[in-house]
Amino acid sequence: MRAAFADPVLDAQGAFRALLHAMSHPGRVVALDAAPDAPAPLMPAAAAALLTLADAETPVWTDAAGEALDWLRFHTGAPFVADPRDAAFLLATGAPPALDALDAGTDEAPQEGATLIAQLPALAEGRGWRLTGPGVEHEHRLAAEGLPPGFAAQWAANAARFPRGVDVILCAGPRLAALPRTTRLAEG
Amino acid sequence: MYVAVKGGEAAIEAAHAWLAHERRGDPALPELTPEQIAGQLSLAVDRVMSEGSCHDRELAALAIRQARGDLIEAAFLLRAYRNTLPRFLAAEPLDTGAMRIRRRISATYKDLPGGQVLGPTFDYTHRLIDTAPRPAPAPPEREADGAAVPRVSAILAQEGLMAGEAPDPGGPVPDLTREPLPFPAPRALRLQALARGDEGFLLGLGYSTQRGYGNAHPFVGEIRVGDCAVAVTPPELGFEIEIGDVLVTECQMVNQFAGSATTPPQFTRGYGLAMGQAERKAMAMSLVDRALMARDLGEEVTAPAQDQEFVLLHSDNVEATGFVEHLKLPHHVDFQSELEKLRSIRARWEAERAAGDPARREAAE
Amino acid sequence: MTDALPMRPATRDAAYNFAYLDEATKRALRRTILKAVAIPGHQIPFGAREMPLPYGWGTGGIQVTAAILGPRDVLKVIDQGADDTTNAVSIRRFFNRVAGVATTTDTRAATIIQTRHRIPETPLREGQVLVYQVPMPEPLFRLEPRLAETRRIHALADYGLMQVKLYEDIAAQGEVGSSYNHPVMVGGRYLMSPSPIPGFDNPKMHRMPALQLFGAGREKKIYAVPPWTEVRSLDFEDHPFRPVRAPHACSLCGSTGSYLDEIVTDDRGGRMFVCSDTDYCERRR
Numbered sequence: 001m002r003a004a005f006a007d008p009v010l011d012a013q014g015a016f017r018a019l020l021h022a023m024s025h026p027g028r029v030v031a032l033d034a035a036p037d038a039p040a041p042l043m044p045a046a047a048a049a050l051l052t053l054a055d056a057e058t059p060v061w062t063d064a065a066g067e068a069l070d071w072l073r074f075h076t077g078a079p080f081v082a083d084p085r086d087a088a089f090l091l092a093t094g095a096p097p098a099l100d101a102l103d104a105g106t107d108e109a110p111q112e113g114a115t116l117i118a119q120l121p122a123l124a125e126g127r128g129w130r131l132t133g134p135g136v137e138h139e140h141r142l143a144a145e146g147l148p149p150g151f152a153a154q155w156a157a158n159a160a161r162f163p164r165g166v167d168v169i170l171c172a173g174p175r176l177a178a179l180p181r182t183t184r185l186a187e188g
Numbered sequence: 189m190y191v192a193v194k195g196g197e198a199a200i201e202a203a204h205a206w207l208a209h210e211r212r213g214d215p216a217l218p219e220l221t222p223e224q225i226a227g228q229l230s231l232a233v234d235r236v237m238s239e240g241s242c243h244d245r246e247l248a249a250l251a252i253r254q255a256r257g258d259l260i261e262a263a264f265l266l267r268a269y270r271n272t273l274p275r276f277l278a279a280e281p282l283d284t285g286a287m288r289i290r291r292r293i294s295a296t297y298k299d300l301p302g303g304q305v306l307g308p309t310f311d312y313t314h315r316l317i318d319t320a321p322r323p324a325p326a327p328p329e330r331e332a333d334g335a336a337v338p339r340v341s342a343i344l345a346q347e348g349l350m351a352g353e354a355p356d357p358g359g360p361v362p363d364l365t366r367e368p369l370p371f372p373a374p375r376a377l378r379l380q381a382l383a384r385g386d387e388g389f390l391l392g393l394g395y396s397t398q399r400g401y402g403n404a405h406p407f408v409g410e411i412r413v414g415d416c417a418v419a420v421t422p423p424e425l426g427f428e429i430e431i432g433d434v435l436v437t438e439c440q441m442v443n444q445f446a447g448s449a450t451t452p453p454q455f456t457r458g459y460g461l462a463m464g465q466a467e468r469k470a471m472a473m474s475l476v477d478r479a480l481m482a483r484d485l486g487e488e489v490t491a492p493a494q495d496q497e498f499v500l501l502h503s504d505n506v507e508a509t510g511f512v513e514h515l516k517l518p519h520h521v522d523f524q525s526e527l528e529k530l531r532s533i534r535a536r537w538e539a540e541r542a543a544g545d546p547a548r549r550e551a552a553e
Numbered sequence: 554m555t556d557a558l559p560m561r562p563a564t565r566d567a568a569y570n571f572a573y574l575d576e577a578t579k580r581a582l583r584r585t586i587l588k589a590v591a592i593p594g595h596q597i598p599f600g601a602r603e604m605p606l607p608y609g610w611g612t613g614g615i616q617v618t619a620a621i622l623g624p625r626d627v628l629k630v631i632d633q634g635a636d637d638t639t640n641a642v643s644i645r646r647f648f649n650r651v652a653g654v655a656t657t658t659d660t661r662a663a664t665i666i667q668t669r670h671r672i673p674e675t676p677l678r679e680g681q682v683l684v685y686q687v688p689m690p691e692p693l694f695r696l697e698p699r700l701a702e703t704r705r706i707h708a709l710a711d712y713g714l715m716q717v718k719l720y721e722d723i724a725a726q727g728e729v730g731s732s733y734n735h736p737v738m739v740g741g742r743y744l745m746s747p748s749p750i751p752g753f754d755n756p757k758m759h760r761m762p763a764l765q766l767f768g769a770g771r772e773k774k775i776y777a778v779p780p781w782t783e784v785r786s787l788d789f790e791d792h793p794f795r796p797v798r799a800p801h802a803c804s805l806c807g808s809t810g811s812y813l814d815e816i817v818t819d820d821r822g823g824r825m826f827v828c829s830d831t832d833y834c835e836r837r838r
């Protein structure tokens with residue numbers, strides 16, 4: 001079994017601050033300084049996000065299998081579920097499940113909406129989508145390659161049910177960017 | 189002079205030094221030992237363990253000494269300590285039916301299997317201050333007969349006159365100390381909150397149910413005080429092992445319930461359990477527990493003791509004392525804005541009066 | 554004053570985990586904080602722990618700070634705007650002991666600022682985090698103390714109750730009644746308590762470049778305002794919200810734009826006014 005964070009306390013703190021910064025600045029691409037050497041196909045940023053946030057109290061769904069799944073199970077201690085709707089966190093190494101197939105919380109408890117961690121081939125700023133909303137001063141541009149073609153429409157539907165909704169963390173290698181449910185996204 | 193109101197660091201150090209000095213008292217007298225506190229002020233220790241949610245007589249005694257006898261402060265010390273402890277296992281439910289009885293009384297039957305056992309009680313003592321206590325005589329002893337001491341609730345249940353408890357919903361027991369309290373709160377969480385709740389607050393609320401605030405007709409079905417075995421089932425063993433005994437006080441308060449279309453008229457019970465010998469706490473808890481069942485039983489919720497949010501959010505003395513006492517922290521920033529606000533409203537009021545135009549104020553009144 | 558406060562990281566007390574809380578507790582807090590940022594202004598219940606400081610003295614802010622704090626952070630703690638008020642000193646000493654982080658009184662140098670009742674005068678910048686200590690997170694609590702009911706009100710965004718209250722104040726006394734802890738609408742959706750900051754500070758929350766996190770320990774709630782988020786003080790068109798400060802200049806630095814403490818200098822009505830933000834004031838002298 002490969003190791004997880006070299007320093008479980010401080011690496012988790014560092015990864016959390018990267019996630020917090022990303023969630024506070026939608027579309028901003030943030031690099032992790034200490035990411036775990038997770039088995040393929042797990043990307044360092046996605047693995048770090050799950051290690052930082054998931055545990056026995058959070059049901060997790062993933063499409064990863066074999067060694068990668070064993071690694072996630074062992075290091076997070078989280079219960080893994082088969083139905084994406086039952087998950088608090090989802091880690092998609094391939095095509096992510098449709099956003100409307102995930103737990104969006106309730107109007108009284110919208111915080112129960114799931115967090116989807118999606119692995120992508122590349123993330124680039126300065127081109128692509130035009131992001132606006134809380135956390136964005138004027139407009140921020142993000143190009144997220146490899147998402148399914150209907151993602152922007154799914155995202156618009158997700159934003160429309162606010163405060164219910166799901167939040168997304170996009171990962172590429174050791175880098176990540178977040179799309180909280182408040183972010184409005186226009187195709188570039 | 190302006191500087192004199194500042195300078196927090198040095199002031200804190202000085203205050204702590206003075207506190208330590210006052211706590212110790214006259215250095216010519218020997219310092220109290222935790223063993224003396226645990227042995228001779230045992231009911232204070234019991235209360236601190238209950239409200240501190242941590243069963244450790246020695247630590248509770250140390251906390252009482254450190255807190256200069258302030259039992260809420262001592263409970264707070266114990267809770268903060270408890271929070272740093274790793275959690276290994278959850279104990280199996282205590283079997284109070286198998287308790288080694290020190291005291292057991294029922295007000296509902298003159299005599300009953302297992303008998304009435306007075307035990308070490310203040311009941312029937314004459315409250316005359318004993319200025320010259322004599323050495324305590326050794327209490328008379330008798331072999332335990334080993335006979336079963338069935339719970340009074342079980343005796344009533346045999347006749348079908350006692351409401352059964354709701355079936356165990358299964359799954360892990362919710363933990364008040366790990367998760368925020370949801371409303372409406374399930375009974376397991378209500379009982380947890382009451383168990384660590386302030387004895388005085390619960391006493392007052394329980395008392396209020398006897399005086400018509402909530403429809404209570406309580407009878408002490410049974411109070412029992414004694415030692416119970418604590419058992420755990422380590423997953424690697426897969427079977428139950430006993431890890432020790434705890435002294436607890438249990439009260440089952442019998443109440444009538446009028447019944448409904450689907451439920452026959454029957455008795456219901458309020459439940460109280462506290463660490464150590466803590467009868468007042470267990471009795472008050474059982475009264476309030478029963479009052480809080482109003483909603484589940486379809487009774488009208490009219491009294492404070494029946495109001496879940498009111499009771500459960502105000503029973504914790506560590507929370508309550510923190511928020512009440514925080515009022516002594518500096519609030520001069522908010523007070524300043526209140527001052528400016530009042531001056532502004534007052535100036536407007538004076539101007540309107542001087543102008544002899546009270547119309548707008550009257551319209552508002 | 555700066556010299557009197559430790560600037561260098563102290564040696565951490567190894568008897569406790571970094572920043573005192575255990576990792577499972579931090580994870581639960583971190584999950585809550587991320588969701589709070591994703592749903593600006595929405596109060597999220599969390600399993601608040603008993604801290605070694607009393608409820609009501611900043612345990613919510615302390616838990617939020619403990620969940621985000623890292624060894625590279627520089628921490629500033631203020632109470633009533635000042636770095637050297639006793640509770641600010643006490644909290645700073647706590648983090649010095651359990652996390653060994655560097656502390657500062659300089660608003661510009663801090664990465665995390667924990668505050669009770671004020672927003673610093675020096676504008677905050679992107680990347681900084683402002684952690685508020687919150688006594689009563691529910692903005693409606695004086696009108697509706699029942700949490701089950703206020704949860705429903707927030708779900709429906711049915712804030713007519715608060716509008717009526719403000720209107721009644723205006724009818725009775727010519728202006729809104731709350732001079733501090735004046736409720737705000739966040740992102741046009743959630744009514745939120747800004748904590749008991751003076752109304753003077755409310756406008757600073759609007760489109761603040763820094764992240765604002767709010768922790769209520771006793772009430773077991775966390776909420777947040779992301780950077781650049783719209784925060785409007787509740788008011789009416791014909792009675793716009795009006796931040797108030799004492800109409801004086803600071804006796805120490807001469808500032809006429811900062812929030813002032815009123816100091817009673819004698820028993821004959823003597824007063825002086827000085828900045829409540831000690832760091833801002835010292836820098837201007």
